[in-house]
Amino acid sequence: MVLIDEAKEDGHVEVLTGLMGGVLDREAVRRVLRKYDGDIDKAATAMIDGGERGDALPQLWRSNSQPDIGAQKQLIAPTAVRPNTPVTVDLTGDDDGDLQRAMRESMNTIQPQPVFGPSERPSDPNWAVVPSQQGSNHDANYFQNLERAIEASLENPGTQGSDALEPFPIEQQLRRDGCPVVLRPSIHTVCYAAAILQGLFYVPQVRERMASWRPPVMPGTREACVPTTGADYTLWALSEIFTHMDLARLCDLNVDKHLLAFDIEPWTSLVNPPGELSRKFFTKLTETLEKAFVDQFIFSGQAAPNPRLFHFLYGINTGEHVEVLHETPIVPIDVNPSDGGGDANDLIGRLSSQLSNPQDASAKQSVIVEPSEMVAFQLTRSSSTHLNTTNTSSERKPFIYPKSIYLDQFLKENVEFAENRRRQQHEMYAEAQKLILRKKSMTHFNGRDTLEDLRSTIYYYENVADSKGDAARASSITTIIGKLKAILETIELEIKATDEQLHEMRNEAATMLDCPELKQVRYDLRVVFIHDGLYGRKHLYSYVYDKDQWWKIADSLIEQVTEDIVLNDTSGLHLGAGPYLLLYSRNLDEENERLASLPWPGEIKDDVKRCNIAFLSQLPTEMDVT
Numbered sequence: 017m018v019l020i021d022e023a024k025e026d027g028h029v030e031v032l033t034g035l036m037g038g039v040l041d042r043e044a045v046r047r048v049l050r051k052y053d054g055d056i057d058k059a060a061t062a063m064i065d066g067g068e069r070g071d072a073l074p075q076l077w078r079s080n081s082q083p084d085i086g087a088q089k090q091l092i093a094p095t096a097v098r099p100n101t102p103v104t105v106d107l108t109g110d111d112d113g114d115l116q117r118a119m120r121e122s123m124n125t126i127q128p129q130p131v132f133g134p135s136e137r138p139s140d141p142n143w144a145v146v147p148s149q150q151g152s153n154h155d156a157n158y159f160q161n162l163e164r165a166i167e168a169s170l171e172n173p174g175t176q177g178s179d180a181l182e183p184f185p186i187e188q189q190l191r192r193d194g195c196p197v198v199l200r201p202s203i204h205t206v207c208y209a210a211a212i213l214q215g216l217f218y219v220p221q222v223r224e225r226m227a228s229w230r231p232p233v234m235p236g237t238r239e240a241c242v243p244t245t246g247a248d249y250t251l252w253a254l255s256e257i258f259t260h261m262d263l264a265r266l267c268d269l270n271v272d273k274h275l276l277a278f279d280i281e282p283w284t285s286l287v288n289p290p291g292e293l294s295r296k297f298f299t300k301l302t303e304t305l306e307k308a309f310v311d312q313f314i315f316s317g318q319a320a321p322n323p324r325l326f327h328f329l330y331g332i333n334t335g336e337h338v339e340v341l342h343e344t345p346i347v348p349i350d351v352n353p354s355d356g357g358g359d360a361n362d363l364i365g366r367l368s369s370q371l372s373n374p375q376d377a378s379a380k381q382s383v384i385v386e387p388s389e390m391v392a393f394q395l396t397r398s399s400s401t402h403l404n405t406t407n408t409s410s411e412r413k414p415f416i417y418p419k420s421i422y423l424d425q426f427l428k429e430n431v432e433f434a435e436n437r438r439r440q441q442h443e444m445y446a447e448a449q450k451l452i453l454r455k456k457s458m459t460h461f462n463g464r465d466t467l468e469d470l471r472s473t474i475y476y477y478e479n480v481a482d483s484k485g486d487a488a489r490a491s492s493i494t495t496i497i498g499k500l501k502a503i504l505e506t507i508e509l510e511i512k513a514t515d516e517q518l519h520e521m522r523n524e525a526a527t528m529l530d531c532p533e534l535k536q537v538r539y540d541l542r543v544v545f546i547h548d549g550l551y552g553r554k555h556l557y558s559y560v561y562d563k564d565q566w567w568k569i570a571d572s573l574i575e576q577v578t579e580d581i582v583l584n585d586t587s588g589l590h591l592g593a594g595p596y597l598l599l600y601s602r603n604l605d606e607e608n609e610r611l612a613s614l615p616w617p618g619e620i621k622d623d624v625k626r627c628n629i630a631f632l633s634q635l636p637t638e639m640d641v642t
Contacts (some may be wrong), residue, residue: 023048023122023158024054025046025050025054027418027466028044028049028054028059029042029046029049031056031152032045032048032049032056032059032060032484033045043060047220049477060542062347063296071155083108090426099571101359102191109193109342125266144194146178147500159293159322160488163246174211181262181421182315185612186634186635187635187636187639189266189267189268189631190635190639190641191265191267192262194562194563194565195267195538195567195574195576196218196261196560196562196567196569196574197214197260197261197264197266197267197268197269198214198267198268198269198571198572198574198600199211199213199214199257199261199268199269199271200268200271200571200572201270201271201272201273201275202270203282204552204553205282205283205284205554206275206280206282206283207283207556207571208273208283208290208293208294208297208556209275209278209280209293209297209560210275211290211294211545211556211558211569212270212294212301212545212597213257213278213469214261214558214560214569215252215300215542215543215545215558215560215599216541216543217257217258217261217262218542218560218561218562219542219543219599219601220542220604220611221264221389221390221601221602222305222325222601223258223389223611224614225259225305225309225325225609226251226254226255226305227255227257227258227614227615227616228615229251229253229308229312229587230308230312230617231243231248231252232248232311232312238257247304247307247308248308250278250301250304251276251304251305252277253274253276253278253310254277254305255616255617255620255624256274256620258267258273258616259616259617259620259624260620260623260627261623263616263621263624263625263628264624264627264628264633265628265632265641267574268572268574278297278301279296279300280294280297280353281296281487282342285518285551286550286551288548288557289397289593289596290545290596291394291395291396291545291547291596292547294394294596294597295346295348295394297348298346298392298597300423301343302326302327302346304343305325305326305329306324306325306327306345308560309323309325310323321445323634324386324387324388324389324391325388325389326345326388326389326390326392327343327344327345327388328337328343328344328345328384328386328387328388329341329343329384329385329386330342330343330344330380330382330383330384330385331383332381332382332383333382333383333428333431336454338383338428340384340429341395342386343372345388345391345392345640346392346393347367347391347392347393347396348393348394348396349366349367349393349394349395349396350366350370350396351366351395351396351594352397352399353417360412361413361415361416362415362416362417362418363393363415363417363421363598364418368425369437378573381427381428381431381435383426383427383431384426384427384428384609385428387423387537389601389602390539390542390599390600390601390602391418391423391539391600391601392599392600393597393598393600394596394597395415395594395595395596395597395598397592397593414584414586414589414594415595416583417541417544417595417598418541418583419540419541419579419583420538420539420540420541420603421538421539421600422534422535422536422537422539423537423539424530424533424534424535424536424537425437425438425498425534427537430533432532432533434529434534437528437534438528438529439532440528440558441525441528444521444524444525444528445525447521448518448521448522448525451514451517451518451521452518455511455514455515455518456506459507459510459511462536467504467507467508470500470503470504470507471504472499472532473500473589474500474501474504477493477496477497477500478497481493501610504624510553536601537602538602539601539602539603540561540600540601540602540603541561541582541598541599541600542560542561542599542600542601543558543559543560543561543597543599544558544559544582544585544595544596544598544599545557545558545595545596545597545598546558546559546585546587546593546595546596546599547588547593547594548586548587548591548593549586549587549590549591549592549593549594550591553571554570554571557570557571557573558570559577559581559582559585564580566579566581566582568581
């Protein structure tokens with residue numbers, strides 16, 4: 017029989033209930049505490065990982081270490097790595113029914129808290145009021161998703177302990193030296209979607225378009241209202257997130273409440289790789305954004321700088337016109353092609369192989385009719401290679417993506433010129449193959465290395481053959497040696513000439529499409545999403561390009577990195593994983609100046625200012641906050 021110190025237990029329950037914002041049922045907290053034999057640290061970790069806390073400040077500013085601040089965690093100096101301190105309790109490793117029932121009961125006690133979000137901000141007297149028909153449904157769906165996420169975690173042992181949000185001193189949460197901001201939801205199953213939202217912020221064209229977007233003014237009203245439903249609700253939530261990412265003084269933001277505006281499919285296991293979930297989420301989100309931006313320009317009567325921000329238009333070229341037009345924001349690239357796609361394992365090489373085949377007539381070529389401001393590439397890997405540790409060269413061959421690409425060769429207006437170049441390139445490669453075969457015929461016969469045999473023969477006559485004092489035999493040996501050496505020299509000279517010809521031919525073929533005529537539409541790499549092959553939030557990370565610097569964002573770690581690291585990261589290669597999504601956008605002249613001061617909505621900027629003041633006021637007075 018286990019004796020329980022009820023007074024001590026009541027004290028622990030009081031502490032835990034207060035830690036969770038006072039929204040959890042005390043008896044539910046007590047059951048969780050008893051589940052962990054009165055260990056308050058383990059019980060707190062379990063509830064933080066599975067429940068939700070309410071705070072005085074807006075949700076976007078909720079800190080995982082300071083209950084009265086909000087969502088930001090520490091950031092060390094740009095080049096330093098912030099140490100990780102994994103929580104030692106694994107809630108998901110225990111499928112006890114009492115714990116599950118306690119968490120469900122806790123969920124039933126949660127009530128929506130005042131947060132920084134479009135659905136709950138008090139109406140501004142200068143804004144017209146539009147009644148919401150669906151606002152309560154968003155909260156209900158959110159809590160249902162949260163409960164499903166908890167249940168999924170309980171069913172997947174070993175996933176939560178390493179994915180718990182970690183507390184850090186408030187002094188280390190201050191954003192310094194122009195470093196980027198990371199979005200960190202409490203629920204680890206939606207971290208991939210938060211990474212997409214985070215990555216889109218670092219695409220200059222998306223940031224500019226979002227800064228200029230405003231909710232439409234409804235008929236019969238004089239001012240726009242804060243949206244609480246539909247597509248406008250999604251864009252307003254994204255506008256809030258982007259404004260905070262641009263102006264907040266904290267380095268990371270908790271966006272739990274703002275994810276209400278996005279329909280996110282949870283990532284619960286490696287059965288569905290994060291790349292496929294990211295494709296679905298990215299496609300659905302960009303469709304919503306694209307339509308809203310087009311509608312905005314149509315409504316205002318203004319001409320969009322480029323109406324196609326995400327979706328480019330492509331089709332099959334027939335010579336006179338283009339048939340079967342399609343729109344897409346994302347291009348799938350097979351990193352490990354099983355269709356004999358050649359040796360090309362780089363982005364442009366795979367695009368050329370997939371969009372156009374030099375051996376086919378130009379009438380069968382896919383072309384881009386109208387390019388977009390940005391383009392995304394999903395790097396796919398066949399299921400047979402995913403998580404397969406077999407040591408094969410195709411699975412372990414890194415995929416190459418450059419800092420900049422030119423899409424001119426795939427545009428409709430360049431189809432004839434580019435196809436002629438590809439045909440010449442193909443002919444050069446064919447000639448190079450003939451030279452390789454010719455070289456092989458000079459050096460091998462019936463599976464033997466003839467050059468090696470020839471050298472062995474010369475060695476024999478020079479060092480082994482004995483004239484036995486016979487002058488005629490000695491003269492014959494000398495003559496044979498001379499002839500053999502002449503043959504060897506002739507072959508070696510021809511091989512050298514062949515190698516030089518091959519080198520020149522390959523270089524010319526490789527740069528056949530690298531000409532001024534096909535280098536007008538340049539796209540620069542903005543974001544790289546990488547999966548190291550294992551499950552959990554800490555096994556997904558990204559590289560973002562901001563203010564002429566590359567940064568690595570990996571959960572609680574933000575550090576400055578070199579371009580070489582970004583372009584040559586081989587993480588996850590041995591597990592059939594690695595980079596799974598690339599975001600490129602058109603090159604911009606003086607983009608840093610263009611993005612220096614963006615016209616974010618004034619009411620959101622005011623909220624950011626208020627939150628900045630609240631955060632800075634809690635820092636030590638002697639701390640330099642400049």
